[in-house]
Amino acid sequence: MKRAALPLVLLLVFTLLLGGCFGQKTPEDVVSDLNGTLGKMSGYKSQAVLTMQTGSTPMEYDVQVWYEKPTNYRVALTSKQRGITQIILRNNEGVFVLTPHLNKSFRFQSGWPENNGPLYLYETLAKSIIDDTERQMKMEEKQYVFEVKANYTGNRSLTKQKIWLTEDFKPTHAEIMDSSMKPLVKIDFTEFSFNPTFDKDAFDKDRNMTTSSLTAIPTMAGANGQVAQQPNSQFGVIVPTYVPEGVKQGDIEPVTRDGVRTVILNYKGAYNYKLIEARPTEASVSYEQGMPVNLGFTVGVLAQTGENTRLLTWELDGVEFTIAGDLPEEEMVNVAQSTYGLGGK
Known part of the structure; x- marks a missing residue:
């Protein structure tokens, strides 16, 4: 009887060993592979829709990101409400916030995006997963779903985020939530590709200030489709509705x-x-130190x-x-x- 049971015991042990070797990856295995993907890639291109819950009306952006290692970035943010595009650009000359329809540019030296990377950058999402030792992971419809800490200095109410990645680590969706787990920022990726090729002048400031380089990005236009004229120096005074306590x-x-x-x-x-x-006057403004800040309706520049x-x-x-x-x-x-x-x- 004992001899008859021995093959069954060996088969069971072999099955368990086989399952351990070739079964579902552990969260640690997945994070290790994600880290490897981040290290090996030469860059990426992505297209996404960003939704920000600012006040009672959600603000939506079409977001196009180009990244070329080690430090070239081009982020085109087109407000769906305003029909205006701004570009955050980083190259070997510094970081720029460009507003082509006003021919306006801000330039500054900055640790962006390493110091305060936004949700629409792939490496921001990946590093938030890698760095959080208390991360939670589950599989959902053949995607990895991570729940990790949120660390955005401009908004302390954002405490948690959920990130969806395909099995080859391409992002599909992400949400940043407050302490009650209410999503305040969402992003849906419609296109994503690793290791693309870029034109030689893809990250050049002058090219990106011309509307000819924004083939799918509108300038500010009137209802009849004509480009709006620059306003004169007269305007009504805007008084903010928010005043800090005290x-x-x-x-x-x-x-x-x-x-x-x-x-x-x-x-x-x-x-x-x-x-x-x-009214804007100088076409180009420089700060010694600064960083871009997404305000929901436009991109601003914060300088110390x-x-x-x-x-x-x-x-x-x-x-x-x-x-x-x-x-x-x-x-x-x-x-x-x-x-x-x-x-x-």
């Missing part, structure tokens, strides 16, 4: 600088800052100007806004977002 609005100062009308709104209290509104002072600049409907003072980044973003959709006074 802060009160002070005087509104109209100023004329080199023939250009400028309005300065002063705020004092727990934080002290100014909101400056004017002192140990505890900074400025945030953005464009809306032909008006350039700048907040300057000691507001934390998150509060600056809140103020900026509260200017969207307002009529001038």
Whole structure:
């Protein structure tokens, strides 16, 4: 009887060993393979739709990303609500935020995107999975689904994120959630390819400032399809609806600088800052240090100007806004977002 049972025992042991060797990968195996994919790739191209829940109205972007190792980036963000495209560009000259329809560019030196990479960059998603030792993983319809920590300095309410990857580690969907697990930012990838080839001037600033290089990206146009004319220097004053706790609005100062009308709104209290509104003048602006910030309706530039002072600049409907003072980044973003959709006074 014992001899008859022996082959069955050996068969069972062999089956268990075989299953251990060739069965489903462990989360550690998957993360190791993901890390290897990240290290071996020479770059990628992606197309996605980004949805940001800012206030009561979700903001949507078409997002096109080109990345070429080690440091060339081109991110074209087209607002579906505004029909306007901005480009975040990184090359060996620095980091740029380009607004082609205004012929406006900001240039700065920055650790972007390593220091604060956005959700639409593949390496941001991959590294958030690799770096989180408390990550959760499951298989869902032949895709890896990861739940990991979110670490976005501009919004502390974003605490968790879920990331969907195919079995060959291409992203299909991601969500960033608040502490109650409510998704506030979503991205759906419609196209993704590893190791593409790029034109020699794909990451050149001048090429990307011309509309001829934006074959699928519209400039600001009127209802009849004609390109909108640049506005004159007159505009209505926009007063943000959001004011940080412990802060009160002070005087509104109209100023004329080199023939250009400028309005300065002063705020004092727990934080002290100014909101400056004017028509854009200089076509190119440089900061020693800075980083791009997605405000939901446009891409702004955040620059550190002192140990505890900074400025945030953005464009809306032909008006350039700048907040300057000691507001934390998150509060600056809140103020900026509260200017969207307002009529001038």
